[in-house]
Amino acid sequence: MNKTVLITGxxxxxxxxxANYFAAQDWNVIATMRDTGKTTxxxxxxxxxITKLDVEDETSIRNAVKAGIDRFGKIDVLVNNAGYGLFGVxxxxxxxxxxNQFAVNLxxxxxxxxxxxxxxxxNNSGVVINVSSGAGAIGFPMASVYSASKFALEGWSEALRYELASLGIRVKVIEPGGAPQTGFLNRVGGESTGLSMIDDYLPFxxxxGKMFHAMAETSDADAVEKVVAAIYEAATDATGRLRYAPTTDIQPILNARRSTSEEAYQKFTDNIFTQNKR
Structure with a gap:
């Protein structure tokens, strides 16, 4: 029997x-979204x-899981992809x-x-794949709340991995860098409600803004393809690997975070993110 994946967002x-990639690999796909009219x-x-699932509505969640099992008989992989970015000081x-940010992302x-x-x-099996972000490992300016939600997602994933391993269930985390092709940044303005302007922060x-623009210029042109390939790899590689960071744009900062001293990392990121270069 073909395997089945449930993907949110x-x-x-x-x-x-x-969803399209898994379907092309002959998987059954339960494609969920808050508004099932947006299927183009x-x-x-x-x-x-395609079935409705609002991550903030537990009844909607239960109904979507049941509908997917009723349709295909079994779910093998869950991809928690739904999320958005809240940006501002x-x-x-x-x-x-x-x-609201934590309600959706975590x-x-x-x-x-x-x-x-x-x-x-x-079924004594299953894979939970949580789509995090480079901001789930690195604190970015203007993204403190978004980073907090993704840091929490990664901490929960890491702890959950130990709990579920004995049951034959694996937990995976995907850490994309910038991916402007997804339209994620275009949605930020619509999602970032509840923001006020404080003039003292305008120079910052x-x-x-210039720093983020420069980073966007160096984003992987094929980021979406890389991230989707990493999600599929996480679903199928049958390993205990936890984290997958598929895009090259985030690698220098991730490497500095995880492979250098705290002092070296702070100096490296201060040179990127702050006006007071060290």
């Missing part, structure tokens, strides 16, 4: 591309089943906006995973 970006990015493959972000993934784990335990915002 498939209306666009990594989610849509991953999905192929017309007969093995893609922390002082300007409302408490409500912070809670609590939604937790709730979906909790809903599907009984099915995985029943101008400098940081």
């Amino acid at each position: 498939t209306s666009s970006g990594f989610g849509a591309s991953a 990015s999905l192929s017309n493959s007969g093995n893609i089943f 922390f002082e300007s972000v409302s408490a409500e906006a912070v809670k 609590f939604g993934a937790m709730d979906i995973t909790r809903a599907i784990l009984p099915h995985f335990r029943e 915002l101008e400098q940081t």
Whole structure:
């Protein structure tokens, strides 16, 4: 029997591309999204089943998992992809906006995973793939709340990995760098509600904006393909590997974070992110 993957956030970006890729590899795909009217990015493959799933609605989550099992009989892989970026200096972000960021990026993934784990335990197998970000390993200016949600996602994933290993269930984390082709940055303005402008930060915002623009210029042109390939590898390689960082644009900072001293890392990132070069 063909294997089955449930992917959240498939209306666009990594989610849509991953759904199409898995379907092309003869997988059954449960393509979920908050608004099932936004399916134009999905192929017309007969093995893609589209169903509603709002990561902030537990009833919607349970219904989507049940509908997928009813359609295909079994789910082998869960890809927690749904998420968005909240960008702005922390002082300007409302408490409500912070809670919304965590509700989607962290609590939604937790709730979906909790809903599907009984099915995985029943089958003594399964893979949970959490799509994080380079910002889940590195704190970026203007992204403190987004980074916090992704840091939490990665910490939870790492701990969960130990809990589930004895049950034959693997946990994986994908850490993309910048991927402007997904439209992720275009959505930021619409999602970043609850922000106020504080004039004292304007010089910092101008400098940081130039830095992000320069980083966007060096983003991998084929980032989406690399990330989708990494998701598929994580689903199929049958290893205990936890983290996959498929794009080259984020590698220098990840390497500095994980392979150098704290002092060396801070000096390296200060030269990138701050006006006061060390």
